[in-house]
Amino acid sequence: MPARVVVLGGGVGGTLVANLLSKRLRRDVRVTVVDPTGMHAYQPGYQYLALGQANGRWLVRDERTLLRTDVDLVVEPAIRVHPDAGTVQLARGGSLDWDYLVIATGARLAPELVPGLTEGSYEFYSLEGAQRLREALRRFRGGRLLVGVAGIPYKCPPAPVEFVFLVEEYLRRRGIRNRSEVRLLSPLNRAFTIESASKVVQPLMAQRGIELTTFFNVESVDPSSGVVSSLEGEKAEFDLLVLVPPHRGQDVVVESRLGDASGWLPTDRTTLQVEGHERIFAIGDATNLPISKSGSTAHFEAPVVASRIAALVKGSAPRSNYGGNVMCFLETGNRQGTVLRFDYEHPPAPPQPSAIWHSAKWLFNRMYWGVVPQGRLPERMPIPVPRGRSTE
Amino acid sequence: MTTANVTRSIDARGMPCPGPLMSLIGAIREGRVGDVIEVLSSDAGSRTDIPAWIQKAGHDLVEIVDEDGFARFVVRKAR
Ligand SMILES: Cc1cc2nc3c(=O)[nH]c(=O)nc-3n(C[C@H](O)[C@H](O)[C@H](O)COP(=O)(O)OP(=O)(O)OC[C@H]3O[C@@H](n4cnc5c(N)ncnc54)[C@H](O)[C@@H]3O)c2cc1C
Numbered sequence: 123m124p125a126r127v128v129v130l131g132g133g134v135g136g137t138l139v140a141n142l143l144s145k146r147l148r149r150d151v152r153v154t155v156v157d158p159t160g161m162h163a164y165q166p167g168y169q170y171l172a173l174g175q176a177n178g179r180w181l182v183r184d185e186r187t188l189l190r191t192d193v194d195l196v197v198e199p200a201i202r203v204h205p206d207a208g209t210v211q212l213a214r215g216g217s218l219d220w221d222y223l224v225i226a227t228g229a230r231l232a233p234e235l236v237p238g239l240t241e242g243s244y245e246f247y248s249l250e251g252a253q254r255l256r257e258a259l260r261r262f263r264g265g266r267l268l269v270g271v272a273g274i275p276y277k278c279p280p281a282p283v284e285f286v287f288l289v290e291e292y293l294r295r296r297g298i299r300n301r302s303e304v305r306l307l308s309p310l311n312r313a314f315t316i317e318s319a320s321k322v323v324q325p326l327m328a329q330r331g332i333e334l335t336t337f338f339n340v341e342s343v344d345p346s347s348g349v350v351s352s353l354e355g356e357k358a359e360f361d362l363l364v365l366v367p368p369h370r371g372q373d374v375v376v377e378s379r380l381g382d383a384s385g386w387l388p389t390d391r392t393t394l395q396v397e398g399h400e401r402i403f404a405i406g407d408a409t410n411l412p413i414s415k416s417g418s419t420a421h422f423e424a425p426v427v428a429s430r431i432a433a434l435v436k437g438s439a440p441r442s443n444y445g446g447n448v449m450c451f452l453e454t455g456n457r458q459g460t461v462l463r464f465d466y467e468h469p470p471a472p473p474q475p476s477a478i479w480h481s482a483k484w485l486f487n488r489m490y491w492g493v494v495p496q497g498r499l500p501e502r503m504p505i506p507v508p509r510g511r512s513t514e
Numbered sequence: 515m516t517t518a519n520v521t522r523s524i525d526a527r528g529m530p531c532p533g534p535l536m537s538l539i540g541a542i543r544e545g546r547v548g549d550v551i552e553v554l555s556s557d558a559g560s561r562t563d564i565p566a567w568i569q570k571a572g573h574d575l576v577e578i579v580d581e582d583g584f585a586r587f588v589v590r591k592a593r
Contacts, residue, residue, distance in 0.1 A: 315531075
């Protein structure tokens, strides 16, 4: 009998791991993907949508068309995992048996955690949010535009910095930059989590007149007076506020009592097994790993999990390990960008922004649908070691 | 020793930056005025980040104690 693998989530990580398993194990495996929408979104495109540079159609595809034909797709949410019974309960009352389970359910946006956030701010972290923001930006005639982060961790750490560069350029193109203040509110004492990259972007922000308020941990938003307040006791007035909502793990993880207090799955950093559960693996945004929640993380984790499950099914010892590989582009506006490549051992050393990395990001944006879900990109990315530093 | 008065202790050893600071911020958010929170951190960046945040946020840094391979930050929620 073929091994039964159930994959929860048909996003970046889930789709890739399902395709890789079916490609590797063929008749020895029966792979089922469970996803509530049956649609797959290219989330990095949301910010281009908000800025009027992309349409919604480019960003969403039917998951069925991305999966190999021998992978089954069940379109409904999983509501509870029963690790001991080896089953997962589905929302419409059914249940699936598994020998191996991969949890790739991503992150849930949790705007309800900050009073006033839903009514008082915009976001570009969901399709609907990006569409609303696009309309708000179209109506914007100048004023105080504030961009911030309402909780750490959030996916794609450079995204708010990218957005602030791109929206500054957008205001210049519309001829309303001189009537506008553009400010980034950061919860940390630098532009964002990654220190080396903050050092590269902060001087550029200053050059473009983008202000930076540090140690601003959003506490509440007052929509009627247009004021956002911080835990540190500061208040900032805005005409348009863009906030990345807090992120939490999905309800299915919480309901299954597998997650930590925020719903993230305690995950082994190299084997990607959920702690205490040999046959359950986690990838992508759903884990508690202290690395970037990003598509590239999910992309580099998926082959490790596929290879480990394939080894277990074949009765051999799994040898593939995840080394913390991540690669993200960071747009800095004016058709320039940089790149962050790092792993557990090597922090990123981003190059000075140039046109090359902007073009690379757009090449990737265009190629995504044809290469990433199918596993046509390299399974690992070498990390360039800056001169003067050894790999030891 | 302040250990006896500690309301909440967070072991953030092994967590990379900004984990220890974000754990402290979370505990301050949830805590009450007067609570004493202790954070253990092995991340070198905490040495500058944690005191700088406490100063900006208006809480009291009771002490920083160097231990073997980590530091212990003791903070009182002041407002
Ligand atoms: C604005 C923005 C810009 C970004 N830019 C970049 C970038 O430049 N580079 C980069 O690498 N990453 C970027 N990301 C991050 C990237 O999109 C995510 O990190 C990535 O999608 C994570 O993959 P995942 O498979 O873990 O989760 P997702 O791709 O989010 O997929 C999770 C899936 O699980 C499903 N699901 C949820 N609940 C259940 C349930 N109960 N049962 C079954 N299925 C469920 C969801 O429907 C979804 O399909 C960006 C994200 C945003 C929002």
